[in-house]
Amino acid sequence: MKLITAIIKPFKLDDVKDALKAANVTGITVTEVRGFGRQGGHVETYRGAEYKVDLIPKVRLELVVEDTVADRVVEVIVKSAGTGKIGDGKVWITDVSRVVRIRTGEEGRDAI
Amino acid sequence: MKLITAIIKPFKLDDVKDALKAANVTGITVTEVRGFGRQGGHVETYRGAEYKVDLIPKVRLELVVEDTVADRVVEVIVKSAGTGKIGDGKVWITDVSRVVRIRTGEEGRDAI
Amino acid sequence: MKLITAIIKPFKLDDVKDALKAANVTGITVTEVRGFGRQGGHVETYRGAEYKVDLIPKVRLELVVEDTVADRVVEVIVKSAGTGKIGDGKVWITDVSRVVRIRTGEEGRDAI
Amino acid sequence: MARAAEDAPPSLEDLQSLVPGLQVTLDNVFILVATALVIFMHAGFVLVEAGLTRAKNAGNIVMKNFVNVAIGIVAFYLVGYAIAFGGVFDGLGAYIGGGGWLIGDGAFAYGNLTPFTFFIFQAAFAATAATIVSGAMAERTKFIGYVTYAVVMTAVIYPIVVRWQWGGGWLYQLSTPFHDFAGSTIVHMTGGVAAFAAARALGPRIGRYGADGKPRAIPGHSIPFAIIGCLILFVGWFGFNGGSWLGADPIVGRIATTTMIAAGAGAVVAALLTKLQSGKTDVAMTGNGLLAGLVGITAGCFAVTTVGSLIIGAVSGVLVVYAVAFFDKIKVDDPVGAISVHGVCGVFGTIAVGLFSNEEVEGVVAKGLFYGGGTDQLVSQIIGVVAVAAFVLVASVILFAVIKATVGLRVSEQEEREGLDVHEHGSPGYGSDRALA
Amino acid sequence: MARAAEDAPPSLEDLQSLVPGLQVTLDNVFILVATALVIFMHAGFVLVEAGLTRAKNAGNIVMKNFVNVAIGIVAFYLVGYAIAFGGVFDGLGAYIGGGGWLIGDGAFAYGNLTPFTFFIFQAAFAATAATIVSGAMAERTKFIGYVTYAVVMTAVIYPIVVRWQWGGGWLYQLSTPFHDFAGSTIVHMTGGVAAFAAARALGPRIGRYGADGKPRAIPGHSIPFAIIGCLILFVGWFGFNGGSWLGADPIVGRIATTTMIAAGAGAVVAALLTKLQSGKTDVAMTGNGLLAGLVGITAGCFAVTTVGSLIIGAVSGVLVVYAVAFFDKIKVDDPVGAISVHGVCGVFGTIAVGLFSNEEVEGVVAKGLFYGGGTDQLVSQIIGVVAVAAFVLVASVILFAVIKATVGLRVSEQEEREGLDVHEHGSPGYGSDRALA
Amino acid sequence: MARAAEDAPPSLEDLQSLVPGLQVTLDNVFILVATALVIFMHAGFVLVEAGLTRAKNAGNIVMKNFVNVAIGIVAFYLVGYAIAFGGVFDGLGAYIGGGGWLIGDGAFAYGNLTPFTFFIFQAAFAATAATIVSGAMAERTKFIGYVTYAVVMTAVIYPIVVRWQWGGGWLYQLSTPFHDFAGSTIVHMTGGVAAFAAARALGPRIGRYGADGKPRAIPGHSIPFAIIGCLILFVGWFGFNGGSWLGADPIVGRIATTTMIAAGAGAVVAALLTKLQSGKTDVAMTGNGLLAGLVGITAGCFAVTTVGSLIIGAVSGVLVVYAVAFFDKIKVDDPVGAISVHGVCGVFGTIAVGLFSNEEVEGVVAKGLFYGGGTDQLVSQIIGVVAVAAFVLVASVILFAVIKATVGLRVSEQEEREGLDVHEHGSPGYGSDRALA
């Protein structure tokens, strides 16, 4: 089992979700996050004073998938999340040693 | 060291927390997330128009525990988080190679 | 590749971010979380009644870094996030088997 | 549009009709403004009740208060006004009216007010009495159940209570008439008692009591909303109490003075008391304290002195703090404190007239016990309070039982957990524009 | 400050000047209060429009409504007032005024009102007509484009419409004058038609229509805001309609009665209809229903009976629900329903005067078709509606085309996605005090 | 309740008492309405100050403004009213009053107003002067420290300032009396100067200045709140300025006209200026611009022409933008701009009377420099401004020093970081109904 984590641009979420569904992914967990990276931040103004905003809104996806499909899922994400502009985000894979579905207690591939 | 990640139903958080405390877990980190899965979404109506909501509010728990207790902690979560209805969530385990307590710099089992 | 996850006190975020930048870290993903730990909670009062608050606001950092720098980055976080008071948080390391930059499709050390 | 300026200087005869006409105009215009202020109170109720409950029910609670205004106006126009003010005043007419339907022939009016002007002010009051209850029913009531209640309340129950006193009925006909200038009993206690019946019929919200049976606070989602709501209610109360003179008169300055002082005293005392009790000054309770002072002074705002109003306000501020704790303890879950503010302080304020009244106006009010007037007024006040409370309690208990047995009163556990907004109204009260909404 | 109390009893001569003076005073003071209520409506517009749009544009939408008030006052003072009310009434003067600039020599006033009192009330109206449009333009309009529109609207377009009727122009000079007591057409439909032109010129928001072309709801970020806004608009409408008598008179009670009943009926009917359609009572649409009833009754609040107002309000409540669906379908994206509420119900309410009028006042209004008055009034109403709609539509289409070609009308896709607040105003409407803001 | 309609036509004698009585009634009723509007301003202050500060202190800031109203009413009733208006006017009485305690025997009243009516209006003003300061003290002040300040301000400091002018004291007794129609100096500058003393005594919020010493913006948590607050203040100002005539008179139309124009001009100019400075139209600053215009015109709203009001408003709009930047630079941290809006524009508006006054009323106001009146009025204006500013500054500096040394003025670093709500009031201003709250 693999855990795929992806940081993407918020407005790309719908596209990525649709692409993943099309690729038979059955479950995703989504978190609102903020990211700091090469994209850099910007300066905002308020009542004549300035302040720096260097954490940009991003969306974090988490998917546990079978080992065999992990790389393919990564490709799907990279393709559907990309705009070609800076700040598009990252995808990474980590190993999962056990997965359980709470409702049934099923484990492994049956659990996802 | 193991990292246990669990996605559960929000209203089950108190029960799970109590069960984990009873099982001598000393630390948990909790995140509000939204999940997409078999549970599916629903259609909402607003001013006569409809829109689909397919990301359901969930809660994500993260616990670093000693290797020896990891499986037992998973059982505790599965038991206390379950309602038997669709959407109960998942639990998964990944390996942790190093843990540090920031306050003291302690590592490993002393850190959690 | 390593994934470093850190739970820190919210008001320390700026300090940690600055320290990481100084240590040439180029990307961080940040999540608002709540933590339960040794720090314990407190009782709040509202209209004459009480209720317990045992989940304290924390900030979660996630950084994918090269294997060689992982331990040094952990030290930077521990140093910059510490106040010496209870509730300072934890840092842990997990293994990452693949990283991709969405914008370019670059992998590995080029992706971060 | 339409009216032109006079040119020639008026003759004495002209003056003889112009001058009384001016008072008529002034009275009607003043009550129009007072009515606008009373309608504004509904924005206050919306804010207080939304602020002191959870975000997941925000759409539902504002909707309840909002349709309540609309229903109140329509039901009071179609039915309530005639029941409250129409027909003869003796026999059965001392208990329930009937006549002057649809503000038509025989419609009642008071003093210089046209039936229309009188109607708008009374309709705004009717909606107020009903909306008080929505706070106590918050976060667990089926919308259809609430709507049913609101219709019956504004069409029948409240109009009957009005009939007894302002409509010239039996309480007004007592040898020393019951005195409730602007409605501590008729409006507020009526709402508060119905709120008690409602909260009892519903039972507490899930999670309101711990496994140990102890109350667990469920904090409201927006204290700013609650406090702005209290200030709006305060502003509206200038119309509520001032307008209850039902005409323009310099006396409204004194009425407003007692109203303001009681409001201030209620808030100050409630703030101090919470500070003494827990070491923290509770914001929501201080808001309740202001409202408690306002409810308390509503019956006596014309009759009591400024010192009397200071005392009435202060005592109301104490009462509300203890009453909230008391209803918490007996497991009557009232998320916004409606029973304590409107019910308890309504009772106290009405009875306080029998103690603090310093006015003596034939057929209106006698001096109170503390100002040498003996117990005549006090007895009438107690009669009025008991009679109205008993009637409203019985009527409400029956009404909520019928609602329970028919359209249903309480939502399902799942709906309550997830929030009423999506289930009852299709979408959440707070939409999100984040990607993952 | 400044005025001292009289001492000796006034002689008859004194009375002959005092009494008419009292009416003058009363008229001016009443219109001052009415003006405050109309200005307050702008807080209602802010809340409704902010509530029904997304948080990322909250700063922008409140700013639009807010500067609109400021711009409206200044532009109406410098230009609009003279165009609406100044100069001669024949010839070109029947279509556009000019004179009494800066409330100076020759400034028009009505009845007992001083030119100043008349000005403040009219200026508050001008800002209202303009601000209606901002809702339909929400979430995608360049700020500079909106500002340009607001200046032209309050300085020129709206004043010309006013000229035709309230300013004594050609619609007022019809043999049976067009009757629009408080502005269903002159204020609301004018705003609604301009809103239509604006929404058409802008196109729908990104994501408003799915790939299948079907409308997808974009829920507003705060239903409580929207509903409090509706209640504030309701309160303000007492000044809007009541003040449109342009003086104090007992009649304001009846005007307020029809206003209240129509508002109540509109909300009740819209709530029921949404319940029938989807099984859920839509909160925002119920709010629109109340406003629909208010817009609908605005033309006829003086002329119709209470039963007439009940019907007008109820029909408006139906109309708004279907109109919102209709504009959704034809892909005119109006986030708050401004076109349906102000445009559609403005048309209906104005024409309804020709049906439901029960008054007969020479030079003001005739009886309507349903009350035995024939079709005279009805015809005049239709003429007025068509003429004003045509003029405003043409003027607005040109105006928005010019704006598009010059300063620009719509923001970039990126700006729309990220929200207008940071891009147009420097920082978000909702700041965050969290560490990761 | 209580008053019956007259039947027989009144005789001349009747008329001789009825007619002056009508003016009395009208005056009192109008001031009641004006008082309600001024009380409403407190909701405006709550919204502006909450909106421009962070969510973690929302409960605290609304509580400060809210108890301020309650404290103000009670303290002004018990102490302040007698100090401001009671007793003799010569000798020490020109500087501080004493008499007519508790609105009892010898209580002062003005013109036709009853002492009660006069009291309510003045009490609402007293609370206003005090609440201005809370904005400048936001996000770091101990609650007990603020409460102490509010008591002293409404019981003693503000009443003394009032005494000097409106209470008939030495500024009123100048050969050309100081003219401050509705309180640019007496209310607003008094608040603004105390705000300056407070912000200095407190020091800036943590994080307000970077390591480099440069100001770093701390955005408020709700621009919609701030803007709705500004609109509510605008509405309230109709009562504030209009009511300051202390009676009903057609002149209120002109007073409201100058008020509206200055408000509009202030907002428009501030918006333009921020656009020119940073390329973005700052929303909060535009709100401040409107308030700046209102504060600026408050002294002269009766005396200046409409063109004068346009200029005064516009200049105020410029002043506020530069003043905010100035106080930022000298590290006086004023989260809402209270010092700039109320202090700086209060000074300017008062002095502007000496320039722009076009009225000549014996014992009230002379023509200003630009209207051929020479420097008499200007000199009196400067005397008044300097005297009041000096007194309030000294009194405030002492007061805050005493508070610091006794109950404490500033919260701990931890409390400031975590927010004042939980620490001072027991629970957060925004509760959460999420599972992990």
Ligand SMILES: Nc1ncnc2c1ncn2[C@@H]1O[C@H](COP(=O)(O)OP(=O)(O)O)[C@@H](O)[C@H]1O
């Ligand atoms: N090393 C990293 N570890 C964790 N998250 C990262 C890392 N680098 C980037 N991110 C996340 O990805 C987002 C985009 O990265 P950024 O460097 O701005 O652009 P790009 O992905 O186009 O190179 C960041 O905002 C951050 O959330």
Ligand SMILES: Nc1ncnc2c1ncn2[C@@H]1O[C@H](COP(=O)(O)OP(=O)(O)O)[C@@H](O)[C@H]1O
């Ligand atoms: N493969 C997965 N990877 C990550 N999270 C998942 C995955 N599958 C499900 N989830 C999370 O668990 C939640 C519940 O899953 P769902 O399939 O709806 O029901 P059930 O757990 O009963 O099978 C989802 O909402 C999602 O947050």
Ligand SMILES: Nc1ncnc2c1ncn2[C@@H]1O[C@H](COP(=O)(O)OP(=O)(O)O)[C@@H](O)[C@H]1O
């Ligand atoms: N075992 C754990 N797994 C995951 N998160 C933990 C764990 N222990 C602590 N945390 C997180 O770290 C935070 C601080 O821990 P706590 O025990 O309160 O203090 P300290 O870090 O000083 O020992 C917690 O609030 C929680 O978010």
